[in-house]
Amino acid sequence: MSNENDALVRTDHDEEEIDLLEIAAKLWKSRRTIFTYAGIAAIVGLVVAFSIxxxxxxxxxxxxxxxxxxxxxxxxxxxxxxxxxxxxxxxxxxxxxxxxxxxxxxxxxxxxxxxxxxxxxxxxxxxxxxxxxxxxxxxxxxxxxxxxxxxxxxxxxxxxxxxxxxxxxxxxxxxxxxxxxxxxxxxxxxxxxxxxxxxxxxxxxxxxxxxxxxxxxxxxxxxxxxxxxxxxxxxxxxxxxxxxxxxxxxxxxxxxxxxxxxxxxxxxxxxxxxxxxxxxxxxxxxxxxxxxxxxxxxxxxxxxxxxxxxxxxxxxxxxxxxxxxxxxxxxxxxxPSKPMILIGFVFLGAVMACAKILFSDTINSVKKIITQ
CATH class of the missing domain: 3.30.1890 (Bacterial polysaccharide co-polymerase-like)
Structure with missing residues (x-):
């Protein structure tokens, strides 16, 4: 019985590792999108920082x-x-x-x-x-x-x-x-x-x-x-x-x-x-x-x-x-602290890009369900 439990634990752990690897690979594959969002956010951050x-x-x-x-x-x-x-x-x-x-x-x-x-x-x-x-x-x-x-x-x-x-x-x-x-x-x-x-x-x-x-x-x-x-x-x-x-x-x-x-x-x-x-x-x-x-x-x-x-x-x-x-x-x-504003906008842009990449399939599925 204990062997079966150990096997289940190892299987769940392997699945988590596989999921993380898949997420990392998906993000790396769309790294241009992340860099683009981060770059746009950096420009917006600079505009905001110098406008204050x-x-x-x-x-x-x-x-x-x-x-x-x-x-x-x-x-x-x-x-x-x-x-x-x-x-x-x-x-x-x-x-x-x-x-x-x-x-x-x-x-x-x-x-x-x-x-x-x-x-x-x-x-x-x-x-x-x-x-x-x-x-x-x-x-x-x-x-x-x-x-x-x-x-x-x-x-x-x-x-x-x-x-x-x-x-x-x-x-x-x-x-x-x-x-x-x-x-x-x-x-x-x-x-x-x-x-x-x-x-x-x-x-x-x-x-x-x-x-x-x-x-x-x-x-x-x-x-x-x-x-x-x-x-x-x-x-x-x-x-x-x-x-x-x-x-x-x-x-x-x-x-x-x-x-x-x-x-x-x-x-x-x-x-x-x-x-x-x-x-x-x-x-x-x-x-x-x-x-x-x-x-x-x-x-x-x-x-x-x-x-x-x-x-x-x-x-x-x-x-x-x-x-x-x-x-x-x-x-x-x-x-204002211009470096902190710039870092904050770049981080926010990167997070938005990652969210779009990871949840794009889910969003498309929801759109299809709504349009049907």
Whole structure:
């Protein structure tokens, strides 16, 4: 029984080898067809590769200071701040709402992207300066097939816009309103969202900002601007409470200064008018004015300390960013990868040729059955 099973296994194996040899022989016999398909695919691949505009990517790596680093500095001033009635630790704890893992969400948010519309950038080829909005909308080219397939949509959009209210389409006075963007502004915002990418490395805590544009200088300038805007946004957010406290402390200090100067002036005027008087009423009034001046000075001194602590708190809560990799103008384009496109098309052409050769008989049989 075992001998019969071994014989069946060998027979199946021989049949598989024979089938593979037949397939290989069939393909080799039609190698001209395969080479022809591969050659045509290579030509198509070259056309596609050279039709795609070059893109240049600039990468910036930022290592932001973690909020935990701020608590050490706040602890050194903790006792002095407590005397002035200010809790630096609570301020630092409240500044943790926007952490480095959330920076990618900040960069992809609508207000942040809309805030980049008016940023000026300079193109290296023509040495012309445009806004980011103008460069994306008017000076960024696409593929010819993109324009070809987009013509019907543009025609329909033109017909629809013709019957639409002009003020509704243009957004009123033509200004950018992040709450209500026009169709063109929404498209530019989506294009920026695709070209500006931020990622966070949990192991190193480094944020990587990548900006891809069709001009290397524009890519580098916009990447540097994006990093600066991100740092300004995070700094403004984390120091907003401290700056509000500083403004309030400054207001209290100015009011205490005015009250102290007024009390001093009232005491001086009284002493000038009542020199040499030994009446008890005059002594009581002098003591009262003196106490008022001393109390005003005490309040002024206390608010001055609070003002200094508020200034220190703003400094303590201001984050520090270490630029691990600054923006540089890229030399080589990041895409398209012409060799990979060419290899992919050649492989696809060869596969299509092999499929046609191997399944030609089956396809002909199906056609005969259908036509009968």
């Amino acid at each position: 505009p070059k893109e240049y990517t600039t990468t910036i790596k930022l290592a932001p200071e973690l909020s935990g680093n701020n608590t050490g500095g706040a602890g050194k001033l903790g006792s002095l701040a407590a005397m002035a009635g200010i809790n630096l630790n609570s301020a630092s704890a409240g500044a943790d709402a926007v952490m480095p893992p959330l920076y990618p969400d900040v960069l992809s948010s609508g207000p942040f992207l809309v805030g980049l519309f008016d940023v000026p950038v300079t193109e290296s080829k023509t040495d012309s300066t445009y806004t980011v909005y103008s460069y994306i909308e008017d000076h960024t080219s696409g593929t010819w097939w993109g324009y070809l397939f987009g013509l019907p949509l543009k025609a329909v959009g033109g017909i629809v816009s013709f019957f639409r209210d002009e003020d509704e389409e243009e957004g009123g006075d033509g200004t950018t309103n992040p709450f209500r963007l026009t169709k063109d502004q929404q498209e530019v915002k989506e294009a920026l969202a695709e070209r500006i990418v931020c990622s966070y490395d949990e192991e190193t805590g480094v944020n990587t900002i990548s900006v891809t544009m069709q001009n290397p200088l524009v890519s580098a300038l916009l990447a540097d601007t994006v990093a600066a805007h991100l740092q300004a946004f995070i700094t403004d957010y984390r120091t907003s409470k401290a700056r509000q406290d500083l403004a309030y402390a400054n207001q209290l200090n100015e009011e205490a200064r005015k009250d102290y100067y007024d009390a001093q002036q009232r005491l001086a005027d009284y002493l000038d008018r009542n020199q040499g008087l030994s009446l008890h009423s005059a002594q009581v009034t002098r003591e009262r004015l003196t106490n008022e001046a001393n109390l005003a000075f005490s309040l002024f001194n206390q608010t001055s300390q609070q003002l200094q602590m508020a200034k220190a708190k703003v400094q303590e809560t201001t984050p520090v960013y270490a630029t691990v990799e600054p923006a540089t103008v890229p030399i080589k384009p990041s895409k």
